[in-house]
Amino acid sequence: MAAVIEELDPRKCTESVEEISRLEKKTFPKHESLARSLEQEVMRKNSGLIYAKVTSEGRGGEIVGYVMYCWISSLCASITKLAVKESYRRQGLGEALMKAAIQKCRTRNVLRVCLHVDPERIPAVSLYENLGFQIEVLVASYYSVDRNAYRMYLDFDG
Numbered sequence: 666m667a668a669v670i671e672e673l674d675p676r677k678c679t680e681s682v683e684e685i686s687r688l689e690k691k692t693f694p695k696h697e698s699l700a701r702s703l704e705q706e707v708m709r710k711n712s713g714l715i716y717a718k719v720t721s722e723g724r725g726g727e728i729v730g731y732v733m734y735c736w737i738s739s740l741c742a743s744i745t746k747l748a749v750k751e752s753y754r755r756q757g758l759g760e761a762l763m764k765a766a767i768q769k770c771r772t773r774n775v776l777r778v779c780l781h782v783d784p785e786r787i788p789a790v791s792l793y794e795n796l797g798f799q800i801e802v803l804v805a806s807y808y809s810v811d812r813n814a815y816r817m818y819l820d821f822d823g
């Protein structure tokens with residue numbers, strides 16, 4: 666599999682935004698999905714999106730994963746979305762996307778990257794822990810009445 670990891674330029678890539686919206690819709694339940702507001706989200710000045718695209722001979726590329734992030738303050742960035750298409754999972758793309766987003770956050774000189782994740786999303790929690798994220802707190806009813814979230818963080822060493 667040949668995959669490239671690229672930063673989205675939302676002004677030039679409306680088709681890519683639509684493709685990512687479809688993947689978002691497939692991956693997340695309605696109450697957790699940004700599919701309907703993705704275009705506005707990626708246009709925000711304090712946010713960014715990095716995607717993974719696979720290309721195969723004779724066919725155009727396909728977006729099979731993405732990570733979104735934003736700067737909450739001058740000290741803290743947040744990973745707001747991560748998804749890899751089901752048939753492309755367990756091939757290192759989730760990790761590659763996260764590393765690219767963390768690197769991007771580093772360039773902004775923030776001290777901390779944080780995120781929220783449903784504790785039942787075992788693959789995601791495991792990936793974040795592998796990358797050095799620590800659980801700060803369990804936030805009750807974060808996604809919906811019966812769905813909690815871990816708030817996790819990764820601190821940079823200055």
Ligand SMILES: CC(C)(COP(=O)(O)OP(=O)(O)OC[C@H]1O[C@@H](n2cnc3c(N)ncnc32)[C@H](O)[C@@H]1OP(=O)(O)O)[C@@H](O)C(=O)NCCC(=O)NCCS
Pocket residue numbers: 692746747748749750753754755756757758759760761781782783786787788789791792793795
């Ligand atoms: C979480 C997700 C992005 C991982 O993507 P991926 O491309 O499969 O991940 P990778 O292949 O890069 O795996 C990296 C690490 O993630 C963890 N991981 C991935 N899939 C896993 C699984 N099924 N079970 C346990 N750990 C898993 C492992 O720690 C793995 O490292 P290892 O291969 O050395 O064991 C993907 O499963 C996904 O899109 N899930 C649905 C959406 C989601 O939960 N997003 C997070 C919302 S906060």
